[in-house]
Amino acid sequence: MSTTTHHDVVIVGGGNAGLSLAGRLHRDGARDVVVVEPEDVHHYRPMLSYVAGGQASLTQLRRPQDEVTPDGVGRVRGRVVRVDADRRLVHLESGGTLHYNDLALCPGSSVDWDAVPGSADAVATGHAATSYLPDSAVRTWEMLAGLTAGRAVFVMDDRHVPCAPVALKPLFLALAHWRATGVREAIDVELLVAGPRLVDLARADSVLHDAAIAQGVRVRYGVVVSGVEAAGRTLTLRDADPTGTASTTNHAPVPYDALYLAPPHRAPDWIATSGLAVEPDGSDGGGPDAGFLLVDPGTLQHPDHPRIWGLGDVAALDALPSGARCASRSRWWRRTSPRAVGARPTSPTTATRSPRWSPGRATSCSPSSTGRARSSRPCPSWTWSAPVR
Ligand SMILES: Cc1cc2nc3c(=O)[nH]c(=O)nc-3n(C[C@H](O)[C@H](O)[C@H](O)COP(=O)(O)OP(=O)(O)OC[C@H]3O[C@@H](n4cnc5c(N)ncnc54)[C@H](O)[C@@H]3O)c2cc1C
Structure with missing residues (x-):
């Protein structure tokens, strides 16, 4: 039998963006945050570069997902297949549904x-x-x-x-x-x-x-x-x-x-067909962003559904997607979200008055021009930073 549970904040995707945001919200006092993530093993992706460069192994960049989910944040082990924005429902592959006050979509992109x-x-x-x-x-x-x-x-x-x-x-x-x-x-x-x-x-x-x-x-x-x-x-x-x-x-x-x-990467199909994405030939730009989640680049809110937010690689933003930018965006989300304004609902009007995020300069694993690999601490809020030998 399918069940519906309610949460203050539902975050879809326990990768860099989702985990960074979950950790920040919890530190700020949000007490009912859940991350929906189907995989039991988390990959710290920047370190794949060092695997590809012969400096690290896959074992070094893998951690159990439950270990990297911030303490105090719930984890729903499941895969989202659909969002019903009007009824504020997230549908899981298993048949269950989650009802939310705010929804942050962070499912990344794929090759x-x-x-x-x-x-x-x-x-x-x-x-x-x-x-x-x-x-x-x-x-x-x-x-x-x-x-x-x-x-x-x-x-x-x-x-x-x-x-x-x-x-x-x-x-x-x-x-x-x-x-x-x-x-x-x-x-x-x-x-x-x-x-x-x-x-x-x-x-x-x-x-x-x-x-x-x-x-x-x-x-x-x-x-x-x-x-x-x-x-x-x-x-x-x-x-x-x-x-x-x-x-x-x-x-x-x-x-x-x-x-x-x-x-090249593409957005998940369920995002591309959700009615929340940039249309291939729509007035909102189309082109290379088609299928990616439509967000206001200043507030990271969906323009028609202000309680839906997009962070990380899935968001259509005029900036190179990267882990470091996920962290910077999650800080910004905190400032523009209802939790940051005393749990008052954010309307499109208040959102336009909110501070606006700008890409700025963000880096995590700095590029190397020598044969020596060096990994700086990648994202301050990414839960762990694996050593590189
Ligand atoms: C080889 C490589 C090197 C990189 N190096 C750097 C670097 O040096 N510096 C840097 O800043 N960035 C780097 N990046 C980029 C960085 O890893 C990404 O920008 C970042 O991981 C994006 O985070 P995300 O949360 O949007 O997506 P992801 O990290 O991909 O996480 C998405 C999560 O969503 C989950 N998910 C997917 N679909 C669903 C669904 N339907 N329901 C529920 N959950 C779902 C996935 O399982 C995954 O856990 C690198 C990436 C790669 C691949």
Whole structure:
């Protein structure tokens, strides 16, 4: 028999955004907060970069979900399949429902292999891999460390890729490994970047760019992979076109022996079809944000349902999704949410008067331009920070 329980705040997703928010709300005195999370094992995702760079193992980045859920916060072990915004209900796969005063949607995003035809076939060959999936992160280092001659291509896409510059970690760690093992001269290395720079911070960008050039990496900006021909180990490129309107130039096919991909991501289907998301051709923007949760970028509230909030990779925000920004947004949510204004309901009118969040500068695992991996404490409110040897 299906049951309905009521909670003051329901948070969907016990990843970086959901856990950061849950912890902050609890510290601020909210006493009826539950996190809905189906997985029993939590992955500390920034550390996947170090797995892909041969510096850490999957065991080091895994923790039981119940251990990382903040004390005093409830956990519902379940998967959300639908939101009924008018009745303030969240439907679970199990058939149960949760009724909420406020709902924070933080289910993240997932790799969209379909966005780059042939990419899924390519990763199945062992000549291509990504750090965005745990098993593939392990295979990334096997592939890079096993390369002794030929052509290595690293791709940094920007289509909703969480923390897109993470490609730089396996790149610089592989360069150091190839130098140490005496094969560097036999490997041609190219870095293909969708945007006009490697990272948003100008000073870091120039240091990283110069470090790549100094280590013999050819860097091409403003290109995205349009397809991969797995059997022939070739990828096709076109000009990056953020608006989707300009005519694009196709480039000569790029052969590879080892291919690192940072694949485009998509929002969960149940968000895309919830009526709460950016429509593909709607007046609210569409384009690359289609399917992601529509939120006011200043308050993180849904424009039509002010008691629904969106944080983390699922939110359509004009900023690179990353763990550090999840933490900064959860602080902001605290200030604009009803709990911060004495439990008075927040109306769209009060929301527009609230302080507004701006992306600013946020970083957690700083990029490395050397062969030494260093992990700063990633997100102050992310429950734990795993050591990197
Ligand atoms: C390889 C890699 C390296 C990274 N490096 C950095 C870094 O150095 N610095 C940085 O700031 N960021 C980094 N990031 C980005 C950072 O990990 C993400 O931005 C962050 O995890 C996003 O948090 P989130 O909570 O939105 O999504 P997630 O962390 O993906 O969590 C989403 C959670 O929602 C759950 N969920 C999904 N669907 C449902 C459902 N239907 N019902 C209930 N629960 C659901 C999932 O199981 C998951 O636990 C990196 C990411 C990767 C992959």
